Amino acid sequence: MGNLNLAVIIKNPGDSAQFLLEKQKQPPKFGDEAYDSYVDSNLWDLPSADLPSLEDGTRSVNALSIAESCSEEIDLKNFDLDSTLIRLLASLGIEFSDVGEWSFVRYVVEPEFGPDSCVPTCFLSGKLLDTDKSLQDNCKWMSMEACFDCLLDAKPGGDRVGPLVLLGLGDGSMKQKLAPSLPVQEYPPGVMIVPMRSRTLKPFTTTNLVVFAPENVSVDDQERDFVIHGDALIVDPGCHYKLHIELKKIADALPRKLIVFVTHHHRDHIGGLSAIQESNPDAILVAHVKTRNRIDGWSGNYTPVSGGENIYVNGQSLTVIFAPGHTDGHMALLHNSTRSLIVGDHCVGKGSAFLDIRSGGNMTEYFQTTYKFLELSPHVVIPMHGRVNLWPKHMLCGYLKNRRSREESILKATEDGAQTLFDIVSNVYSKVDRSFWLAAASNVRLHIDNLAVENKLPEGFSIQKFKASCGFSFVVRWAAGYIGSRIPFKINKPGLIMSVIAAGAGYFLLYTCKKKNTIES
Numbered sequence: 001m002g003n004l005n006l007a008v009i010i011k012n013p014g015d016s017a018q019f020l021l022e023k024q025k026q027p028p029k030f031g032d033e034a035y036d037s038y039v040d041s042n043l044w045d046l047p048s049a050d051l052p053s054l055e056d057g058t059r060s061v062n063a064l065s066i067a068e069s070c071s072e073e074i075d076l077k078n079f080d081l082d083s084t085l086i087r088l089l090a091s092l093g094i095e096f097s098d099v100g101e102w103s104f105v106r107y108v109v110e111p112e113f114g115p116d117s118c119v120p121t122c123f124l125s126g127k128l129l130d131t132d133k134s135l136q137d138n139c140k141w142m143s144m145e146a147c148f149d150c151l152l153d154a155k156p157g158g159d160r161v162g163p164l165v166l167l168g169l170g171d172g173s174m175k176q177k178l179a180p181s182l183p184v185q186e187y188p189p190g191v192m193i194v195p196m197r198s199r200t201l202k203p204f205t206t207t208n209l210v211v212f213a214p215e216n217v218s219v220d221d222q223e224r225d226f227v228i229h230g231d232a233l234i235v236d237p238g239c240h241y242k243l244h245i246e247l248k249k250i251a252d253a254l255p256r257k258l259i260v261f262v263t264h265h266h267r268d269h270i271g272g273l274s275a276i277q278e279s280n281p282d283a284i285l286v287a288h289v290k291t292r293n294r295i296d297g298w299s300g301n302y303t304p305v306s307g308g309e310n311i312y313v314n315g316q317s318l319t320v321i322f323a324p325g326h327t328d329g330h331m332a333l334l335h336n337s338t339r340s341l342i343v344g345d346h347c348v349g350k351g352s353a354f355l356d357i358r359s360g361g362n363m364t365e366y367f368q369t370t371y372k373f374l375e376l377s378p379h380v381v382i383p384m385h386g387r388v389n390l391w392p393k394h395m396l397c398g399y400l401k402n403r404r405s406r407e408e409s410i411l412k413a414t415e416d417g418a419q420t421l422f423d424i425v426s427n428v429y430s431k432v433d434r435s436f437w438l439a440a441a442s443n444v445r446l447h448i449d450n451l452a453v454e455n456k457l458p459e460g461f462s463i464q465k466f467k468a469s470c471g472f473s474f475v476v477r478w479a480a481g482y483i484g485s486r487i488p489f490k491i492n493k494p495g496l497i498m499s500v501i502a503a504g505a506g507y508f509l510l511y512t513c514k515k516k517n518t519i520e521s
Helices: 061-069 081-090 144-152 163-169 173-178 241-253 273-279 363-376 392-415 421-428 434-453 463-468 472-484 493-520
Strands: 004-012 015-023 043-045 048-051 099-109 120-128 139-143 191-197 206-212 228-230 232-235 258-261 284-287 301-304 310-313 316-322 331-335 340-344 380-383
Touching: 004 081, 004 163, 043 163, 048 081, 099 163, 120 163, 139 144, 144 163, 173 241, 191 241, 206 241, 206 380, 228 258, 228 284, 232 310, 241 273, 258 273, 258 310, 316 363, 331 363, 340 363, 363 392, 363 434, 380 392, 392 421, 392 434, 421 434, 421 472, 434 463, 434 472
Parallel strands: 004 120, 228 310, 232 258, 258 284, 284 301, 340 380
Antiparallel strands: 004 015, 004 048, 015 043, 015 139, 099 120, 191 206, 206 232, 310 316, 316 331, 331 340
C-alpha cells in the first residue's frame, strides 16, 4: 500500500468562512548570490504531510471515528493517522486536543503528470475549539473569497496561494464540464491542465494540454490592443492519435471562437491539431512563423506572433513571450491575472530540457530566455511535461546553475587540450553511459557555440577543427568506443571493431554512390 498526502482544513471558531493556511518552506538556497538573489514570494497553502501506511496490521484509533464518513476509495484505518495529525498540528503550534469535529472531506488523485507516481491526497476537516488561540507567524486565517482574490489578481512579488486550497475546497465544476472522463488539474483558477498520452521523450509519457475557458468575464474597454481575441484558448494539443476522440470531446465542450496556441512544432505538441480542426474548422492557430512553417496538415486560420502581443480570451489577457532556445521559434505565454507562465519545453517538471539543434536550438538564446522569465516574476510555471512548479524562480535558477556548471566543465576540457567533439564529450561525460553520448554531443556543440559568443574559448582552440569533428568522425569514434565497451574481453575487440566500422563505412559509401547515380539519371 502506497503513501498518501494528508491535508487538513482547520476552521476558524470565530468565523466559519475562514480556514488556516500555513506558509510553505522555501526551497534550499544554492549558496551562490548570483542565484540566491532571486527569491520566490511567500506561498500559503493548507497544512499537509505524508501519511504513511500501517504495516503491522494495527488500526488507527482516530481513524475509526471518521471512517464512516470516508469514501469507498480510501480506508484511513490502514494509515498512521494518529501520529501524523499530532505531528502536523504541532508544526502549527496546535495541540491535537485543540481541534475537534473531525470529518472526511474528499479524496483526490493527482493526474498522471510523470515521471514520478501520482500522489493522492486525503482532505480532513476539523474545527479549532479555542477561540482565543494565538497563531504562529507561519499561519494565518483566510476565506475562500480572499484566496480567489489573491489567485486571480496576482501581483508580481505578492503573496501566493497554493493548489491544495482549490483541490480541497473548490467545486471542480469546470473540470467536469470540460473533460469528465479525463483527469484534470485546475490551478490557478480557470487554468485547466490535462496531461494526455503523447509520443514524447522519456522519462515523460504525456504532454500537458492547457485550457483557458473563462466564463462571464467583462471586457475592459481600455484594453483593445490585442492581436487576436476569442472565447477559449488551448495550448499544445499534442496527444497521441488514439486520444483524438477525447481531444475532440474537449474541443466540442469549448466555445466555437477557439484559439489554438502552439509553443513549438515538435510532434508531441502538435499531434492533435488535426482533431481540433475536424472538431472546429473555424479555430485559429497562433504560433511563430518558424513554427508554422514546420507544421503540416493545418489548413485553417492562422495568426503569426513574434512576442509582445496580447491575446484576449473572453476578457482575460495573455501576453505572448518570444522564448527561443529549445527551438528558434519557441514561444511562451503569460496569463496576466494569475501570473501563470506557460513555458512550453523550456523547462520540464523534472530533470533538464534538451535543446533541438536541428531546429535552431541555441544555448545563448536559452540563457537569455531564462533571465527574461525571471524578470517576469511568475507566480507559477506550467511546463508541457510534468507537474506545475510552485517555485518558479528557484526552478529557473536551478536550470541556469546546472547548465553553467556543465559549461564550465566543457571549458575546462578545452583548456586542457581537447579540440574535437569526441574528446570533449569523453572528458565531460566520462561517468555517463556511452549510450547517452550522442545526445550529449548535441549539448556540447551548443555550449561551444555559446562560449564562442561570449569569447571564453582558449586562444588555441580552433572552431573550424571542432566543427569538422562533429559529423561522421564523431559517430565513428563513438561507435568504436560504444561497441568496445560491450564486447567480452576474450574477443579480439580491435579487429572486430574495425571490421564493424569498415562495414558501416562501406555501406555508407555504397548508399551515397547509389543515391548520386539515381539523382544523375
